[in-house]
Structure formats: structure tokens, C-alpha cells
Amino acid sequence: xxxxxxxxxxxxxxxxxxxxxxxxxxxxxxxxxxxxxxxxxxxxxxxxxxxxxxxxxxxxxxxxxxxxxxxxxxxxxxxxxxxxxxxxxxxxxxxxxxxxxxxxxxxxxxxxxxxxxxxxxxxxxxxxxxxxxxxxxxxxxxxxxxxxxxxxxxxxxxxxxxxxxxxxxxxxxxxxxxxxxxxxxxxxxxxxxxxxxxxxxxxxxxxxxxxxxxxxxxxxxxxxxxxxxxxxxxxxxxxxxxxxxxxxxxxxxxxxxxxxxxxxxxxxxxxxxxxxxxxxxxxxxxxxxxxxxxxxxxxxxxxxxxxxxxxxxxxxxxxxxxxxxxxxxxxxxxxxxxxxxxxxxxxxxxxxxxxxxxxxxxxxxxxxxxxxxxxxxxxxxx
Amino acid sequence: xxxxxxxxxxxxxxxxxxxxxxxxxxxxxxxxxxxxxxxxxxxxxxxxxxxxxxxxxxxxxxxxxxxxxxxxxxxxxxxxxxxxxxxxxxxxxxxxxxxxxxxxxxxxxxxxxxxxxxxxxx
Numbered sequence: 001x002x003x004x005x006x007x008x009x010x011x012x013x014x015x016x017x018x019x020x021x022x023x024x025x026x027x028x029x030x031x032x033x034x035x036x037x038x039x040x041x042x043x044x045x046x047x048x049x050x051x052x053x054x055x056x057x058x059x060x061x062x063x064x065x066x067x068x069x070x071x072x073x074x075x076x077x078x079x080x081x082x083x084x085x086x087x088x089x090x091x092x093x094x095x096x097x098x099x100x101x102x103x104x105x106x107x108x109x110x111x112x113x114x115x116x117x118x119x120x121x122x123x124x125x126x127x128x129x130x131x132x133x134x135x136x137x138x139x140x141x142x143x144x145x146x147x148x149x150x151x152x153x154x155x156x157x158x159x160x161x162x163x164x165x166x167x168x169x170x171x172x173x174x175x176x177x178x179x180x181x182x183x184x185x186x187x188x189x190x191x192x193x194x195x196x197x198x199x200x201x202x203x204x205x206x207x208x209x210x211x212x213x214x215x216x217x218x219x220x221x222x223x224x225x226x227x228x229x230x231x232x233x234x235x236x237x238x239x240x241x242x243x244x245x246x247x248x249x250x251x252x253x254x255x256x257x258x259x260x261x262x263x264x265x266x267x268x269x270x271x272x273x274x275x276x277x278x279x280x281x282x283x284x285x286x287x288x289x290x291x292x293x294x295x296x297x298x299x300x301x302x303x304x305x306x307x308x309x310x311x312x313x314x315x316x317x318x319x320x321x322x323x324x325x326x327x328x329x330x331x332x333x334x335x336x337x338x339x340x341x342x343x344x345x346x347x348x349x350x351x352x353x354x355x356x357x358x359x360x361x362x363x364x365x366x367x368x369x370x371x372x373x374x375x376x377x378x379x380x381x382x
Numbered sequence: 383x384x385x386x387x388x389x390x391x392x393x394x395x396x397x398x399x400x401x402x403x404x405x406x407x408x409x410x411x412x413x414x415x416x417x418x419x420x421x422x423x424x425x426x427x428x429x430x431x432x433x434x435x436x437x438x439x440x441x442x443x444x445x446x447x448x449x450x451x452x453x454x455x456x457x458x459x460x461x462x463x464x465x466x467x468x469x470x471x472x473x474x475x476x477x478x479x480x481x482x483x484x485x486x487x488x489x490x491x492x493x494x495x496x497x498x499x500x501x502x503x504x
Contacts, residue, residue, distance in 0.1 A: 036442070037415065041415050041416050042415055042416055042440070042441040042442060043415075043416035043418075043441055044416075046441070233415075233441060233442050234441075236442075237441050237442075306418075306419050306463070306466075307419050307421065307439070308418065308419060308439050308444070310443075310444065332441060332442065333418040333419070333439070333440075333441045335416075335418075335441060340419075362421070362437065
């Protein structure tokens with residue numbers, strides 16, 4: 001009987017050969033064969049990123065250009081506002097903003113970055129959602145925008161306190177960029193899109209580069225002794241310490257932006273009584289959550305012991321209660337904190353900081369405390 | 383005089399009379415990556431061969447360690463609580479997990495010697 005080999009159906013990013021040559025341990029992720037770690041290992045890669053600089057291949061993510069048919073960027077922004085609860089019109093040229101595609105139930109279809117590149121909007125979406133996102137955009141915005149999938153571009157993240165000095169050698173404008181600045185820049189002479197942002201809680205950059213030049217750029221960055229390649233394992237522990245949501249785990253179609261504690265990402269102009277209130281999928285439910293509160297909330301959780309509390313662990317109000325009150329959606333060990341870190345959903349009444357809870361791990365109730373996120377202070381250059 | 387034997391699940395046992403000292407192999411630690419937490423069985427617990435006896439956690443994931451043999455736990459390695467990374471630095475020495483008083487030494491029959499284990503992981 002023929003056995004389907006999943007390895008064969010996995011896609012490769014333009015940096016696949018580089019990962020293999022660097023000794024990357026390749027695993028399937030969102031349909032791609034991706035490095036989970038390099039020989040240094042998750043712990044060292046994590047600490048390297050916090051202490052110096054790490055290079056991440058995030059080319060599996062979707063890059064999409066929204067070009068207004070009218071030629072006016074505001075028309076593209078207004079069109080996109082029909083799909084997200086964010087103020088897109090207010091994103092100034094050269095700036096970027098975090099957003100979510102919502103559904104009619106107020107749930108989250110995907111989270112994304114939206115940048116204003118002057119004559120068009122540039123979107124970065126999650127790998128696992130990118131085909132659905134593109135179809136969603138085509139179905140809803142084709143009247144106003146040309147939707148251009150930029151599949152011929154790779155995406156490289158350079159993160160950590162030395163990211164600026166490393167990139168400055170290849171891109172003179174890099175040091176003058178502030179957190180969430182984004183735009184076209186030459187990097188090592190290549191036509192790139194550079195944003196000062198990332199998914200680690202550290203200062204850093206994401207660099208969109210033509211696929212044919214991606215390996216050259218990555219190797220050039222890695223020649224700097226301050227830079228090491230970092231796999232998906234450390235990417236996950238870094239974002240978890242930074243309190244950042246992972247789509248499909250901490251947020252999904254069953255969570256609203258308010259339940260997910262992402263109120264900060266929804267500007268006043270789109271909320272009740274705002275200049276352009278509502279007008280996005282699920283507005284009724286999401287605005288009701290803003291106005292009256294949601295019954296549950298995503299919170300940070302710190303364990304008192306050393307045992308990691310992982311995704312799926314049930315949460316209880318006390319050591320003996322039979323009915324769980326919530327669930328851990330992301331959890332593991334935070335190498336910089338040198339302690340377990342987790343996040344999960346709990347009833348609003350149990351979401352206050354310092355609330356004591358218990359997680360069930362291998363039949364034992366482990367004490368946890370609701371804690372502020374980020375767990376590790378972020379170092380964005382504002 | 384001790385003899386060291388290995389299981390196909392990547393545990394080692396150092397046999398000294400009726401007592402076996404148990405840990406995970408260097409190959410196992412290299413596959414797990416950086417160990418951040420080890421949960422050990424309680425002293426006095428009676429283990430049945432192949433039941434989950436301990437848990438070893440890396441940054442990414444938790445893995446069960448199965449009892450390679452039946453018997454009573456005599457002692458556990460307290461040093462692992464304070465320094466789980468010992469499992470990475472000295473898996474087959476200082477990072478032993480527990481000592482067990484073997485209930486049935488005939489269970490040792492299915493285990494591998496060093497040469498056979500090397501071939502198993504090659």
C-alpha cells in the first residue's frame with residue numbers, strides 16, 4: 001500500500017538550503033519544512049536574541065499588497081476597514097499597525113500587520129491563514145483594490161539589542177527608524193521593505209527581500225559575529241515571554257479582540273461613538289464587549305514551581321474544585337525569566353492581577369498567579 | 383561490579399546486585415534539547431515495568447520516562463531539581479534519575495548492552 005510521505009508535500013522557503021547547511025533541525029510547520037532549532041539549541045538561541053541579535057526565517061508568512069484602483073491610498077484604507085476593527089485610515093505613510101481580520105461572530109480569522117507604503121498598503125499575515133486571507137480580501141475588496149500576493153518575496157526577521165547596529169552596516173536609514181516605522185529601503189543594495197517590529201519583545205526589524213536574493217542577504221547578516229540563526233522553538237519562547245498571541249492557540253475564531261485582551265489594538269475611532277464606529281465583521285458583538293465587558297479574558301500566568309504548564313492544561317479556581325474555569329492556550333519555559341510562563345483564558349471575575357489559580361498537570365494541581373504581560377520587559381525603540 | 387544495560391526507549395540502567403540506577407542516555411538528551419525540568423517518582427513508590435515513572439521537559443515539550451524494570455524506588459536524584467541542565471551535561475553520570483530495588487531480575491533479559499544500543503541508535 002502506498003504511504004503518503006508528508007515530507008514530500010511540504011513547501012520550502014527560499015532559505016531552505018541555508019537552514020540545512022547551518023544544521024537546522026527541520027520540522028513541518030504550517031505546510032512548510034522549517035527549522036525548529038539549530039545546533040546551538042532553543043535555550044541558547046533564545047538568550048542570544050535577548051543579548052545580541054538573532055536571524056529568523058519567516059518567509060512562510062504571507063505578504064500581500066493592497067493597491068487602490070482609484071490611486072488614492074485612503075480608498076484602500078477605507079476598504080480594508082470593512083474587514084478589521086482597526087483605524088487603517090490613520091496609519092501615516094511609512095507607519096505600520098497591528099490588526100485582526102474578524103468574522104461575523106466577532107471572532108478572529110487571523111492577526112496581521114498593515115503598513116502604509118504611500119501608494120499602497122502592505123500586509124503580513126500568518127502562514128497557516130494566508131490562502132484564506134487572500135481569498136477573503138479578493139471576495140470583499142476586489143471592487144476597490146488590486147490584491148497582489150507577493151509570493152516572490154522572502155521575509156527575514158533580525159531581532160535583538162544589536163539588530164540596529166548590524167542592520168546599519170547594510171541600510172543607512174535603519175538607525176533613524178522608530179518602532180512600527182515601515183517602508184521601502186535598500187538593504188545591501190537590494191530593494192527591500194523594512195519595518196522596525198517583530199515577534200520577540202526585542203527591538204528589531206523585519207526585512208522583506210526578493211526571494212532570489214534572500215539567501216545572499218541572510219548569509220551577509222549572519223557574517224556579523226553578533227548574529228546567530230534562530231529557529232521556531234526560540235521564536236515561540238521569545239513571543240510567549242513577550243506576551244504576544246499565537247494565532248490558532250491564544251486567539252482564533254472563537255475569541256473576540258476584547259476577550260483576547262487586545263483592546264489596545266482597536267482605536268477609538270472604530271469603537272462606539274467613534275468617527276467610523278463599527279462597520280467591520282462582528283462589530284455588534286465586539287463593540288458590546290467593549291461597552292459591557294466580556295465574560296472571559298486572556299491573562300498571563302506565572303507558576304510558582306519549576307514545572308512548565310503547557311497548552312491545553314485545565315485551570316481551576318482552587319486546589320480541589322471539580323469544574324475547570326479555563327484553559328491554558330500557550331505555555332512553556334521562559335529562558336530569560338528562568339521560570340515557566342503561560343497564558344490562557346479565565347472568567348473575567350478571576351482575571352485580576354495576582355489572582356491565585358491552579359493548573360492541572362499530570363494529575364496534580366499546580367499553583368499559578370495571574371500576572372501582567374509582557375513577562376519580560378520589551379525594548380522597542382519608540 | 384556494575385553492568386550497564388539500555389532500553390529501546392533510551393534509558394540506561396546500572397545494575398549493582400538487586401539495585402538498578404536509572405537515567406536517560408546521552409542520545410536521548412541530545413534529541414530532547416535543553417532540559418528545564420525533571421519530575422521524579424516518589425521514594426517508596428512501586429513501579430511496574432513500562433509505566434510512566436518520570437517526566438523530562440525541554441523548553442518545547444514534555445516527555446515521559448518509562449520504568450525500564452519493575453521494583454521499588456529507593457532514592458531519587460535531588461540534584462536534578464536544582465539543576466535540570468545536568469541531564470544535558472552528564473546524562474549517563476551525575477544526572478541519574480532514580481535507584482530502584484528490582485522485583486524481578488529476569489526482566490533484564492530483553493535489555494541491550496552498550497554495543498547493541500549503539501547499533502540501535504546508529
